[in-house]
Amino acid sequence: MPLAAASTASAATKLDNPYTGAKVYVNPDWSAKAAAEPGGSAVSNQPTFVWLDRIAAISGSSAARGLKAHLDAAVAQGANLVQLVIYDLPGRDCAALASNGELGATEIDKYKTQYIDPIAAILADPAYANLRIVNVIEPDSLPNLVTNAGGTAGSTDACATMKANGNYEAGVGYALHTLGALSNVYNYIDAAHHGWLGWDSNMTPAAQEFKKAATTGGATVNDVTGFIVNTANYSALTEPNFKVTDSVNGTTVRQSKWVDWNQYVDELSYAQALRTNLIGQGFNSNIGMLIDTSRNGWGGTARPTAAGPLTSVDDYVNGGRIDRRIHAGNWCNQSGAGLGERPTAAPATGIDAYVWAKPPGESDGASQAIANDQGKGFDRMCDPTYTGNGRNGNNLTGALANSPLAGDWFSAQFQQLLANAYPPVNGGGGTTDTTAPTAPTGLASSAKTATSVSLSWTASTDNVGVTGYDIYRGTTLVGSSTTASFTDTGLTASTAYSYTVKAKDAAGNVSAASAALSVTTSAGGTTDTTAPTAPTGLASSAKTATSVSLSWTASTDNVGVTGYDIYRGTTLAGSSTTTSFTDTGLTASTAYSYTVKAKDAAGNVSAASAALSVTTSASSGGTGAGCTATYTVSSDWGAGFNANVTVTNTGTTAISGWKVTWTFGGSQQITNLWNGTLAQSGQSVTVTNAGYNGAVAAGGNTSFGFGASNSGANAVPTLTCTAS
Known part of the structure; x- marks a missing residue:
């Protein structure tokens, strides 16, 4: 439900x-700045957190209202929930500089008596007894103790000091205990994001550190309502085009450079797994998670719509990931980011809300040194020319240029977030769309087993387009789908379940629920052993020098076919949920043998199809001294498109660099390019290798991809590849 829904609950x-x-408080100060931006009125009514980032913020000033003034404004609005960020620990932000605070590493007493105690006194005023106060407790503090306080690549002397003197834990414990003593206060501890704590070596130590801080200085786990992830960060809520369990030619997604052996690829899966771990460490079983979705939408024309090519696991991940950062360790004013899911209550299992903890348009830090009296330093991670450090893989920062101090208004960033919002803002129009999609109809069970139910329904319609569906088992959200089908798993045999489905549109509206469907799972005790029929009619629908496109006739099965595995010889080349597949990264003028096997909902696998032999075409695409380049459009939505270019070393020795040039046939303009360095002048394009993919072995290949706006004919251009 939208967070702005009215309520009379005390x-x-x-x-x-x-x-x-x-009904959540809308900060009038942020709202006015957002509304003053072109198109900003479409989101200026969204609730955002108020950051109490220094002692002076409590009383306020002529330039910014204080805590009491915010609470008075909330009462005047008729709101019953106010969101605050408690952010002034001694030695704050020890692993960075942009948000360093006013208190030194040893000033714990000042933190308690001049910061936390005055906040508690204001919140305890009976005038605010009917306000629910949600506090985010000290972003980045405890995660820094886990990874940056000694013995790791990200360690700093400042974090080591805070670990040694115990003031981070003491301060967090004091804040939890003092504020949590108020009956209308709800404390959520900051828990970083999946790209920080998602590894096995980090998650459990983090949960143990959180438990330690939550039981320090008189605090108990009862002072903790839950945890928040992705605070002021950019990690995608979900990655729809690949899963951490996927593999490409025998290499798992976890081994890709982007994922880097992490167990999670997005914030929703990380938050739900972390919640389970925290409960295992002794936190209450009803704790909830918040996810900051203020800047993790990653929409716009550069948003991929499908997984990348199967040429390598890096191509597969990089081509399909919606998080377009250069590296998951980049955090400052990221180029290409967009507004994410609008603030919403109870959107998924274990999640109390999606929230906008970082008010969109407020800078993460300055791109160059700026004198100030707030203790905020110049962090090179906010400098777009900085080539990085160990925490971001020694990559460029991806930061926007000309950014102001942390917390100051950054108009250019707000405009980018608005343009790249996902779900899109206003449905692409000039006024806020409030028309919900039609409710899904025709909900039916297309298949079921003892432990699963497969559902299908008739697609909904909407004036700005349906973007997906939420599926409910009873009142519990069990998953989402971008198509009109879904399989619910992990069920109990011979049990009745009730399902409803709601549609979502591109402007964030949600439909009424479909008519409920009751489904009883099959009896347990027997296992389906009937394999699907073998695929037939395997044929080559298209081929080039480096790819073969295959199609076949669908198989049938008593519990339903769930997909197909495609083999090149005896090697699994990939999988498909449809009756088609394109195998890429092949060699020109070479014969390949293919077979296909079908899989069913019970896990049975069919016999192989009859083998098909296909010989790739003679070398095509641009040629140069020792390399070829092949251009493939992976998606095209009219106003823009995504394309991938595979560079193959055709020589007999390794090359150390390459350059690909072409001329567009229309007025296409590349807006985002990865795995290469771009130079475009008018229709002429030159892409040279990045520092890490210039070396290509004889017969080997690499690739780059890009998103572009589309104007005019979009025919595949002629490419020229030059090796060095």
Whole structure:
């Protein structure tokens, strides 16, 4: 449900989820800045957090209202929930500089008496007893103790000091205990993001560190309502085009450079797994998670719509990931980012809300040194020319240029976030769309087993386009789908379940629920052993010098076919949920033998299809001294498109660099390019290798990709490849 939904519920009784039925305070100061931007009025009514990032912020000034003034404004709005960020620990932000605070490493007493105590005194005023107060407790502090306080690549002397003197833990414990003593206060501890703590070596130590801080200085786990992830960060809520369990030619997605052996590729899966771990460490079983979605939408024309090519696991991940950062360790004013999911209560299992903790348009830090009296330093991670450090793989930062101090208004960033919002803002129009999609109809069970139910329904319609569906088992959200089908798993045999489905549109509106469908799972005790029929009619629908496109007739099965595995000889080349597949990264004028096997919902695998022999075409595409380049459009939506270019070393020795040039046939303009260095002048394009992919072995290949706006004819251009 939208967070702005009205409610008359009192905050006097502690709620399991404070966001349920809440009308959340809209900060008038942020709202006015957002509304003053072109198109900003479309989102200026969204609730954002108020950051209490120094002692002076409590009382306020002529330039910014203080805490009491915000609470008074909330009461005047008729709101019953206010969101605050508690952010002034001694030695704050020890692993960075942009948000260094005013208190020195040893000033814990000042933190308690001049910062936390005055906040608690204001919140305890009976005038605010009916306000639910949600606090995010000290972003980055405890995660820094886990990874940056000694013995790791990200260690700093400042973080080591805070680990040694215990003031991070003491301060967090004091804030939890003092603020949590108020019956209308809900504390959420900051828990970083999947690209920080998602590895096995980090997650459990982090959960243990959180437990230690939450039981320090009189605090108990009862002072903790939950945790928040992705605060002021850019990690994608979900990655729709690949899963951490996927593999390409025997190499798992976890081994890709982007994922780097992480167990998670997005924030939703990380938050839900972390919640389970935290409960295992002794936190209450009803804790909830918040996810900051203020800047992780990654929409716009550069947003991929499908997985990348199967030429390598890096191509597969980089071509399909919606998080377009250069490296997951980049965090400052990221280029290409967009507004994410609008603030929403109870959007998924274990998630109390999606929130906008970082107000969109407020800078992460300055791109160059700026004198100030707030203790905020110049962090090179905010400098777009900086070539990085160990925490971002020694890559460019991807930061926007000309950014102001952390927390100051950054108009250019806000405009980018608005343009790249996903779901899109206004449905692409000039006024806010409030028309919800039609409710899904025809909900039916297309297949079921003892432990799963497969559902299908008739697609909904909407004036700005349906972007997906949420599927509910009873009142619990069990998953989402971008198509009109879904399989719910992990069920109990011979049990009745009730399902409904809601549609979502591109402007963030949600339909009414479909008519409920009751489905009883099959009896347990027997296992389906009937394999699908073998695929037939395997044929080559298209081929080039480096790829073969295959198609076949669908198989049938008693519990339903779930997909197909495609083999090149005896090697698994890939999988498909449809009756077609394109195998890429092949060699010109070479014969390949293909077979296909079908899989069913019970896990049975069919016999192989009859083998098909296909010989790739003679070398095509641009040629040069020792390399060829092949250009493939992976998606085209009219106003823009994504393309991939494979560079193959055709010589007999390794090359150390390459350059690909072409001339567009229309007025296409590349807006985002990865795995290469771009130079475009008018229709002429030159792409040279990045520092890490210039070396290509004889017969080997690499690739780069890009997103572009589209104007005029979009025919595949003639490419020229030059090796060095």
